[in-house]
Amino acid sequence: MNTIKLYGTPLSGHCHRVSMLLDMLQLSYEYIESAGARQTPEFLKLNPLGQVPVLTDGDLVLCDSNAILVYLVKRYAADSAWLSADTVEAAHIQRWLSIAAGEVRYGPASARMTSLWKLKGEVDIELASAIAAKLLRVMNAHLADRNWLATAQPTIADLACYSYIAHASEGRISLEPYPAVRAWLKRVEGLPQFRPMPTSVVPSAS
Numbered sequence: 001m002n003t004i005k006l007y008g009t010p011l012s013g014h015c016h017r018v019s020m021l022l023d024m025l026q027l028s029y030e031y032i033e034s035a036g037a038r039q040t041p042e043f044l045k046l047n048p049l050g051q052v053p054v055l056t057d058g059d060l061v062l063c064d065s066n067a068i069l070v071y072l073v074k075r076y077a078a079d080s081a082w083l084s085a086d087t088v089e090a091a092h093i094q095r096w097l098s099i100a101a102g103e104v105r106y107g108p109a110s111a112r113m114t115s116l117w118k119l120k121g122e123v124d125i126e127l128a129s130a131i132a133a134k135l136l137r138v139m140n141a142h143l144a145d146r147n148w149l150a151t152a153q154p155t156i157a158d159l160a161c162y163s164y165i166a167h168a169s170e171g172r173i174s175l176e177p178y179p180a181v182r183a184w185l186k187r188v189e190g191l192p193q194f195r196p197m198p199t200s201v202v203p204s205a206s
């Protein structure tokens with residue numbers, strides 16, 4: 001079997017969703033800390049966008065967390081419920097992968113980036129908070145009568161959306177008003193082989 005390498009950084013939710021799936025599929029891999037290397041010529045050969053995660057599997061180089069999730073399931077767990085062969089279920093999974101790359105990225109993830117890395121001016125915090133509030137309202141209603149986002153079982157959609165929502169408080173976004181979202185986070189955390197993303201200390205408001 002090829003050696004899988006994951007180029008990532010521990011505080012990235014994009015990387016965490018990939019490492020969660022690798023752990024849950026019980027695939028062994030080498031983790032390469034890459035936070036400070038993203039603009040090096042060697043890394044830019046792997047991903048010209050200079051972003052983590054990147055996954056290599058033998059000669060294959062894959063960028064984009066959601067693309068990597070799809071690859072890992074199709075390659076190593078094709079008959080599992082992480083993806084679905086059913087047309088409608090697959091469409092529901094894709095919808096939530098798009099939400100992970102859209103509202104989750106530009107809502108809770110942006111708000112967290114602003115708090116943790118003090119990116120004043122680079123992120124519109126009011127816009128990020130508004131996107132997060134709308135997303136969490138919609139997710140809370142969606143999860144009121146179901147356990148998982150896309151199908152009756154946990155899928156890569158749940159993993160893709162989990163990390164930044166679980167760490168929303170680091171962007172000063174409270175999950176208190178969203179009990180169904182909190183219950184869903186607990187269900188993800190109860191999955192076998194779950195490992196949390198490290199928590200960061202949010203600098204006090206200045």
Ligand SMILES: N[C@@H](CCC(=O)N[C@@H](CS)C(=O)NCC(=O)O)C(=O)O
Binds near residue numbers: 013014038049063064
């Ligand atoms: N669409 C990409 C986004 C990845 C991403 O934004 N990675 C961040 C870390 S969380 C990064 O490397 N940012 C550096 C940059 O954009 O220059 C994915 O899903 O993997």
